[in-house]
Amino acid sequence: MTLRMYDLAGADPARRFSPYCWRTKMALAMKGLPVETIAWRFTEKQVLGALGCDKVPVLVDGDRVVTDSWAIAEYLEETYPDRPSLFGGPGGHALARFINAWTDAVLHAGLVRMVVADIAKVLAPEDAGYFRQSREARFGMPLEAVQADREAKLEGFRQSLHPLRMVLRTQPFLGGAAPLYADAIVFGGFQWARCVSPFRLLAADDQVEAWRQRMLDLHGGLARAAIGFD
């Protein structure tokens, strides 16, 4: 039975921008598992509620429902052990948690401040209202104010990527010679930005940009084909 996945969408149902959903889509592609994605909007809480979930990604595999991108990655690794490994062994599994935490705490925290008002522009009207209200409460200011000085924030953001850059000087992927789920985790953030904003986050000569291009090429250009910018 084909796997199904609820995937956050914009006003255009083909615009799929959630960084966490991208982690899962890349993980499924690494495992070689086809998936049928179902467009889902922030305000469709009852759709997920019926599955006992409250946020995407949600993966439905036969009678199993799994939510949370990390839990889904662990589920896929355990359920499909004969497919290519997402973690590359127990050490890679444990250390991917650090990449996950760094991505949430550093990469996403930096990214969102440069694209958050652009996100509101690509949402369906009912979602845009919800998004603006909830995020403006979080930031304590209008989304446009959060994003206003993004040119000035760019240098600090790029500096925060330095650990990533140092690794990518010595190997093509975080996972080594080939990508692992750790690459999908970090890539999800950049793909989130790419799907919602024309703002250029990376300098053309940055090793991180070269890696992002390699990630866009994976799995037949899966991520490159997504509705977005650049």
Place this chain on the structure above:
Amino acid sequence: MTLRMYDLAGADPARRFSPYCWRTKMALAMKGLPVETIAWRFTEKQVLGALGCDKVPVLVDGDRVVTDSWAIAEYLEETYPDRPSLFGGPGGHALARFINAWTDAVLHAGLVRMVVADIAKVLAPEDAGYFRQSREARFGMPLEAVQADREAKLEGFRQSLHPLRMVLRTQPFLGGAAPLYADAIVFGGFQWARCVSPFRLLAADDQVEAWRQRMLDLHGGLARAAIGFD
């Protein structure tokens, strides 16, 4: 033949504070390999030069000389494959590079600004002169000025540890249920500070502090027994 290792020392030859040497000492202990450490001072360049090296750690294993903590970890993993793994498989090997880079770029960069003047105080006189001159050139100010506002820097430093804290909420070590070399990498930074400075970097109720205490307990309290503070 017993392994030998050149290990940075202070005025007291028993004070061994280099974070990179601690990475190697913890790695050797994880592998269960006894080592004879040789006190080395910054100004003894000719001692290492005779081995074709210019900085510690330097590991001498029979007729093999290996320098650089990362290269030594890879050497030990390859040369002693029947001993406990430092990386936990190929994924853990690849992702440990990110931990290594994060530690150098974020943890050490934050740490050094809070303890650098204290380092000068524990060095032998000839080393203290070299250290002050080279580090003051790097920071562009007296060491005491770098460190002067450390109380004010503490909150930002602790905030920078958030990815570490997030992981340690879900598992006792970065390596999972048991420590891997990734733990040694990060611990090296905290042990560096502990060996040179009485300054308290971590709050008592921080999960990172609980992990540091677990690391101090490993291998019969190897790191706890070191000459230092707290």
